[in-house]
Amino acid sequence: MSKKTVELFYxxxxxxxxxAFEVLLRYQNRWNINLKLRPFFxxxxxxxxxNKPPIMVPAKAKYMPIDVLxxxxxxxxxxxxxxxxxxxxxxxxxLIPQRFLTxxxxxxxxxxxxxxxxxxxxxxxxxxxxxxxxxLTQAAKLAGLSEKQIAEILPRINSNDVKExxxxxxxxxxxxxxxxxxxxVAHVDGKKEWVFGSDRFPILADLLGEKWEGPLPGVSSKx
Amino acid sequence: MSKKTVELFYxxxxxxxxxAFEVLLRYQNRWNINLKLRPFFxxxxxxxxxNKPPIMVPAKAKYMPIDVLxxxxxxxxxxxxxxxxxxxxxxxxxLIPQRFLTxxxxxxxxxxxxxxxxxxxxxxxxxxxxxxxxxLTQAAKLAGLSEKQIAEILPRINSNDVKExxxxxxxxxxxxxxxxxxxxVAHVDGKKEWVFGSDRFPILADLLGEKWEGPLPGVSSKx
Numbered sequence: 001m002s003k004k005t006v007e008l009f010y011x012x013x014x015x016x017x018x019x020a021f022e023v024l025l026r027y028q029n030r031w032n033i034n035l036k037l038r039p040f041f042x043x044x045x046x047x048x049x050x051n052k053p054p055i056m057v058p059a060k061a062k063y064m065p066i067d068v069l070x071x072x073x074x075x076x077x078x079x080x081x082x083x084x085x086x087x088x089x090x091x092x093x094x095l096i097p098q099r100f101l102t103x104x105x106x107x108x109x110x111x112x113x114x115x116x117x118x119x120x121x122x123x124x125x126x127x128x129x130x131x132x133x134x135x136l137t138q139a140a141k142l143a144g145l146s147e148k149q150i151a152e153i154l155p156r157i158n159s160n161d162v163k164e165x166x167x168x169x170x171x172x173x174x175x176x177x178x179x180x181x182x183x184x185v186a187h188v189d190g191k192k193e194w195v196f197g198s199d200r201f202p203i204l205a206d207l208l209g210e211k212w213e214g215p216l217p218g219v220s221s222k223x
Numbered sequence: 224m225s226k227k228t229v230e231l232f233y234x235x236x237x238x239x240x241x242x243a244f245e246v247l248l249r250y251q252n253r254w255n256i257n258l259k260l261r262p263f264f265x266x267x268x269x270x271x272x273x274n275k276p277p278i279m280v281p282a283k284a285k286y287m288p289i290d291v292l293x294x295x296x297x298x299x300x301x302x303x304x305x306x307x308x309x310x311x312x313x314x315x316x317x318l319i320p321q322r323f324l325t326x327x328x329x330x331x332x333x334x335x336x337x338x339x340x341x342x343x344x345x346x347x348x349x350x351x352x353x354x355x356x357x358x359l360t361q362a363a364k365l366a367g368l369s370e371k372q373i374a375e376i377l378p379r380i381n382s383n384d385v386k387e388x389x390x391x392x393x394x395x396x397x398x399x400x401x402x403x404x405x406x407x408v409a410h411v412d413g414k415k416e417w418v419f420g421s422d423r424f425p426i427l428a429d430l431l432g433e434k435w436e437g438p439l440p441g442v443s444s445k446x
Contacts, residue, residue, distance in 0.1 A: 051282065058273070059274065059401065060274070067418075074425055179286070
């Protein structure tokens, strides 16, 4: 049976997206899917759709950190809330880290998953900066890139081809009709269908003709 | 073991809430919970929190009907999309049906679940009006109320005590920090914890110390 392609449009600004990322990596062999990681820019998507991040409604901003920790336990992902989410989400934003991931994707895509996880670990576990070159360097090192590779890739975040590629991926998501992160696209029988969020895995499994066995396939859930 | 209380704050305007309603009814004996149905007014909650319904973002409005049908299949709830959701959600709204449910709750609460389901069937399965007295009468009849009971209850939707009670329930949800429907409150060891949405049942089960067995407990899921 040929593999079905699943695309994950993601931005490391979103802790919910981290859950979807880990689940898809856990399932990629189990489900016989070809997983394509597609770093895009959520800020650009929001600008294009007029959607607003949940944190802008005060009651949601209060609920979200509780929800994130509960889901972290459910998905077995070591998420923690940053002290200053506004800085992470708005003041600093993720244009630079998403450009860095795009540069990784264009240069040595085999490291893209590991670097993405390291960025989430920095932002959503250790409350560290993910916009400074030193921080990106450290993430790439932990993900297994050599100093030589990092020295080649890092300057590319300011290059037009990387900027253009990130714009194109974001535009592709907009054209699809997406309005948030994660957006997960299933290619089935020549058709594209997509779901939004980290709470549609039973639906995604159904679209793929596969079985959803919970967040930790092969293991009894912690919850 | 004494029963744990679970409160469902709900408005029949929301198809997602219908899923949560059916799931909680299916689980109420299985989980040994005392389920309290709390009709509130989502329009009032939105006014109080500044939250906006997803339909106001065009990309979400396009995705939602697809999402609703997929989830209807997953939850085994016969939801269909109305032809004119804007009329249901905004022009007509649910102040009248939520007042009717409040009057039922204050008069013959044993019928509250059945009447709620009939209203969802009308709005989100048969695309029928739920604001006209004839429609409310029909829903109540199908739910098992006598003509005499209906004749007593229907005029009460304009009474101050019903209006006041609906306002109070909505205010209670606001005070809790809620921002949408469904809001599900678990009372555990003298503490109140709540979740938002129909996609947090594994979390709710964990809060209650119970097991989530999918949308159809005791039956293999259709998905």
